[in-house]
Amino acid sequence: MAKPANLDPSPPTQRLVGYARVSADDPFNDTQVDELRAAGCHRILQEHETGASSARPVLTKLLKDLTLGDTLVVVRLDRLARSVSHLLEVIENLEKRGVHFRSLHDPIDTSTPQGMVSLQVLSAVVQLERAVIVERTKSGMKAAKARGKLAGNPGLRERRPEAIRAVSLARERVYLDGLMASVETWLPTVRQLRPQHSWDDVVLILNRRGHDWTVERLRRAIHRMVRENLVEPELLLRSPRRPPEHRLMQVVARIAIADPDLSLRRIAAQLDQMHERPPRGGRKWQPSSVRVLLDDARRLGFMRS
Known part of the structure; x- marks a missing residue:
């Protein structure tokens, strides 16, 4: 037995x-x-x-x-x-x-x-440090105003080229440092998808994973990293035009890439919730139809095997 x-x-x-x-x-x-x-x-x-x-x-x-x-x-x-x-x-x-x-x-x-608990304490210290920096900046500006001094950079007020150039370089450095601080959480996905997928598709998938990108900000970020030789220029290539009949394939591919652990049945349920019509008619999506579209998406390069 x-x-x-x-x-x-x-x-x-x-x-x-x-x-x-x-x-x-x-x-x-x-x-x-x-x-x-x-x-x-x-x-x-x-x-x-x-x-x-x-x-x-x-x-x-x-x-x-x-x-x-x-x-x-x-x-x-x-x-x-x-x-x-x-x-x-x-x-x-x-x-x-x-x-x-x-x-x-x-x-x-x-x-x-x-x-x-230690991690929560560390997070609280970071928030406190930011608050202290903001408060010190406000206090310094208030004290300077009380002494009759104008806050800010005198070179910028006088439009000196060297001051403007220095501030511009500093802002670019801060921007790049901010990108590099989070790059491990989003760049692998961009590399996986570009240039086979459009920027709209990439942003949609990233934001389904908890990010808050727009197409303009993501393209600017990749352009900046290409100039620094940190990523491949190929990421900026134009994505290929897809025939209209490929639209459903793109939708299914986006769902699967955003959450690789989803079963065929759960992808079908999401398509029903999105009011997408099954390609062969009927009222509800079937796992078999999802499988066909995923196989086609892999064959045509929408997603990796």
């Missing part, structure tokens, strides 16, 4: 994935790998920095590949993030996907209540 199926399987074993970021002349390299291995990491990826480049292709791919139940482990927080705000953004994105984060030398472990 066959044994009954196990209706309450035990949860999967937690996978620890280590990440080490080192420079060519950094003796900390071996120590990081040894500590990560001793902590139980079954897989360790190393990022070797080159010059002043802020791009981290190994980390970008790792953050994309981590799946539900994984734990990303680093030796210290500065091995992962460039700033506290960047750290919080990365961890928030991981938590949304059911991936935990642990730093061996810091009290941060999102799989434990104590670690989550």
Whole structure:
């Protein structure tokens, strides 16, 4: 007699994935790998920095590949993030996907209540720091006004070219730093989709994953990163024109790319909610029709196999 199926399987074993970021002349390299291995990491990826480049292709791919139940482990927080705000953004994105984060030398472990409390304290400190900076700026402007001085840069008021140029460069640097702080959360998707998909499709998929892009802002971001040689110019190529009969295929592909875990039946349910008419008639979408469109989408390059 066959044994009954196990209706309450035990949860999967937690996978620890280590990440080490080192420079060519950094003796900390071996120590990081040894500590990560001793902590139980079954897989360790190393990022070797080159010059002043802020791009981290190994980390970008790792953050994309981590799946539900994984734990990303680093030796210290500065091995992962460039700033506290960047750290919080990365961890928030991981938590949304059911991936935990642990730093061996810091009290941060999102799989434990104590670690989550430490993370909340860190987030509160960042918010306090921003508030203090804003308050100090307002107080400084108020004090300058009381002394009869005009707030701001005298060079800008006098329209000096060197002052205007310096401010413009500073703004561009701040803009690029802001892009790089979040690049791991959106650039892999852009690379996956462009230029086969239109900018509208890319923005739709990113925003379904919790982002807040517009076509204009995303194109500007990619243009800026191309000028800095941080991404491939091919991302800016014009997307191919698609025949009108490909519209349903695009819709199905967008849904599947935005949420790869959706079953055929759930995609069909979403199409019903969107009031899309099945290609072969009828009132409701069937999983078989979704499968045909997905197969065609992969064959024609709308999405990867």
